[in-house]
Amino acid sequence: xxxxxxxxxxxxxxxxxxxxxxxxxxxxxxxxxxxxxxxxxxxxxxxxxxxxxxxxxxxxxxxxxxxxxxxxxxxxxxxxxxxxxxxxxxxxxxxxxxxxxxxxxxxxxxxxxxxxxxxxxxxxxxxxxxxxxxxxxxxxxxxxxxxxxxxxxxxxxxxxxxxxxxxxxxxxxxxxxxxxxxxxxxxxxxxxxxxxxxxxxxxxxxxxxxxxxxxxxxxxxxxxxxxxxxxxxxxxxxxxxxxxxxxxxxxxxxxxxxxxxxxxxxxxxxxxxxxxxxxxxxxxxxxxxxxxxxxxxxxxxxxxxxxxxxxxxxxxxxxxxxxxxxxxxxxxxxxxxxxxxxxxxxxxxxxxxxxxxxxxxxxxxxxxxxxxxxxxxxxxxxxxxxxxxxxxxxxxx
Numbered sequence: 132x133x134x135x136x137x138x139x140x141x142x143x144x145x146x147x148x149x150x151x152x153x154x155x156x157x158x159x160x161x162x163x164x165x166x167x168x169x170x171x172x173x174x175x176x177x178x179x180x181x182x183x184x185x186x187x188x189x190x191x192x193x194x195x196x197x198x199x200x201x202x203x204x205x206x207x208x209x210x211x212x213x214x215x216x217x218x219x220x221x222x223x224x225x226x227x228x229x230x231x232x233x234x235x236x237x238x239x240x241x242x243x244x245x246x247x248x249x250x251x252x253x254x255x256x257x258x259x260x261x262x263x264x265x266x267x268x269x270x271x272x273x274x275x276x277x278x279x280x281x282x283x284x285x286x287x288x289x290x291x292x293x294x295x296x297x298x299x300x301x302x303x304x305x306x307x308x309x310x311x312x313x314x315x316x317x318x319x320x321x322x323x324x325x326x327x328x329x330x331x332x333x334x335x336x337x338x339x340x341x342x343x344x345x346x347x348x349x350x351x352x353x354x355x356x357x358x359x360x361x362x363x364x365x366x367x368x369x370x371x372x373x374x375x376x377x378x379x380x381x382x383x384x385x386x387x388x389x390x391x392x393x394x395x396x397x398x399x400x401x402x403x404x405x406x407x408x409x410x411x412x413x414x415x416x417x418x419x420x421x422x423x424x425x426x427x428x429x430x431x432x433x434x435x436x437x438x439x440x441x442x443x444x445x446x447x448x449x450x451x452x453x454x455x456x457x458x459x460x461x462x463x464x465x466x467x468x469x470x471x472x473x474x475x476x477x478x479x480x481x482x483x484x485x486x487x488x489x490x491x492x493x494x495x496x497x498x499x500x501x502x503x504x505x506x507x508x509x510x511x512x513x514x515x516x517x518x519x520x521x522x523x524x525x526x527x528x
Contacts, residue, residue, distance in 0.1 A: 137266055138523040139461050142516035144262035150254055150515045151241065151508055155234035157250035158243035163220045168195040169280040169288075172216040176201075176257070176278065183261055185276070192280055192291045199278040200297055203264055209272035210451075210525040211304035211486070212260060212518060213289075213476055214253030215282035218245035219500050226502035240505040248499030251506040252307035252492035252514065253278065259518035263526070270526040275301065282476050285438060289476035290483070298484035302525060303451030305518060306477035309494025309506070312514055313469030314455055317370050318490060320442035321474040322403040322411055326351065326422065328396060328432045335391040342429030345383050348397040351425035351432075352378050355401070358421055362414075368406040370470030371442075375404045404472070407442040440474040441482050449487040454524035458517050472496065491517070 132140065160175060161167045173189060180201040181187045190198040199216070221231040221244045229235050231244040241251070260274055277297070279288030292298060328348045333341025359376040366374055380400030385392035405411065415436055422432055445452060459466045471477075477488040493514035494506045 134524060134527045135457070135461055137527065138458060138520040141262050141266040141519040141523045142462055144265045145258055145512070145515045145519050146262070147512045150258045150512050153254040153258060154241055154246065154251045154506070154511060157254055158234040158241070158246050159232050161232055162216055162245070163218050164196070164281070164284065166220065169216040170195045170197060173197045173199045173278070180257070180276070184264060185260070190291060190295060192288050196280040196288070198280055198288050198292055200292070201276040201278070203260060203274040204270040204272060204526070206270070206272040207300040208302050209270070209274055210522055211275045211277050211298065211301050211480070212256040212307060212522070213277040213279070213304050213480070214249055214256050214307040215279050215288065215476060216253070217280055217283050218248065218250070219283050222502065228503055236508070239508050241508055241511070242503060242505045244504055246506045247309045247494035247504050249308055249492065249494070251494055251511045252309060255493060255511055255515035256307045256518050258515045259522060262519040263522045267523065267526065272526045273301070274522055274526060277304070279476060286476055286479060289479050293479055293483045298480055298486060301486060303449065303487040303489070304477060304480045305521065306475050306488055306490040307492040307514070307518070308471070308475050308490050309492050309499060310469055310471060310490055310496055312464065312491060312493060312510060312517065313467045314452070315469045315471045315490040316445045316447060316452065317368065317407060318443045318471030318475060318477065319371050319473060320405040320409070320411065321438070321440040322401070322405070322414070322436055323438035324401040324403060324418070325435045325437060326399040326401065326432060328399070328430060330395050330430050332385060332395040333393045335393050338393055341393050341395070342427070343393050344395065344397045344430050347426050347430045347432070348381070348383070348399055351399070351422055354421040354425055358417060362409070366406045366409055368470065370468060371406050371472065374406050374409060377402045405442050407444045409442065411439055411441065440478045443478055443481040443488065445481070445487045445489060450528055451487045451489055451525065454521050454528065455489050455491060457524055458520035461520055462513070462516055464513060464517060
């Protein structure tokens with residue numbers, strides 16, 4: 132058989148029922164943080180993969196928060212399939228019409244927290260790797276399942292994976308996030324920023340005796356809106372849309388928040404999303420300029436970028452992109468391009484490890500983090516078959 136025929140055979144070898152069973156099993160394991168954490172998922176998956184012939188490694192990232200690495204083959208130049216184990220909290224249970232950890236199937240949809248983001252994509256990757264093993268046995272290049280913790284936080288799982296050298300020697304990575312099985316070659320950058328304003332407390336009846344930081348903080352929020360309009364006029368991406376400067380935290384008050392006490396500090400949190408080509412250092416300088424212009428007499432402020440994730444862009448000429456496109460053609464799946472509106476673990480595989488990445492996976496991109504999260508089973512199985520076909524293309528390329 133030639134490479135294309137073997138890729139098609141691997142896709143056919145994917146056990147559709149097992150993809151669904153494995154997704155259900157993973158959804159039933161609560162792995163949000165703070166809370167149970169990711170350890171129970173690794174405790175389940177590590178023997179599951181070892182029993183199927185994979186070489187497994189558990190990397191302790193933080194107490195109760197491990198990465199799982201599972202390999203098929205040992206040769207260089209292979210492929211990473213990446214999917215994280217953590218999920219966001221279920222939130223208010225009263226908003227769920229289906230229990231979040233039951234993994235109930237209703238009319239072709241599998242419901243539950245993490246079904247879409249991204250235990251479905253993770254299960255698809257695992258079942259794809261099992262199918263590849265059935266067809267290729269021990270492949271000439273390594274197929275590595277990267278299963279990290281903490282994607283929903285500061286991504287310390289993928290950072291530890293890269294820092295330990297586990298991303299070295301690979302030709303690329305598929306990021307199995309829910310993107311409606313679109314070929315996403317671009318993803319937004321992100322900056323997480325704290326801005327702290329400091330003034331002087333006083334009695335609310337005598338504000339002239341102190342310095343109130345709230346008006347300065349409010350003025351800065353207004354300036355953010357003006358700066359956002361300028362940035363959006365400068366950058367609009369065909370697949371990523373507009374950049375955004377979004378205030379998400381505004382905390383002020385003395386103690387528990389007393390009406391007759393003017394506070395001495397305000398904390399403002401910003402979630403900033405950027406497009407390829409936007410320089411984060413230059414943007415930070417513009418933020419600092421807007422901040423300095425917002426301060427009233429007696430008020431000081433500091434701006435701290437505590438997390439910086441660059442926007443990513445993968446060339447369509449890379450072997451990975453060509454393998455994905457060929458896999459879609461072989462399986463007669465639609466070839467649609469898209470962009471990732473948020474950052475993913477792929478951000479650091481691209482920026483720190485220098486790997487070409489393609490983000491492609493089952494599930495609607497607006498479904499994650501909502502009550503009654505779900506994934507379409509047909510889309511889930513199609514993704515698993517695609518991952519198997521692409522893996523064969525890369526391992527034999």
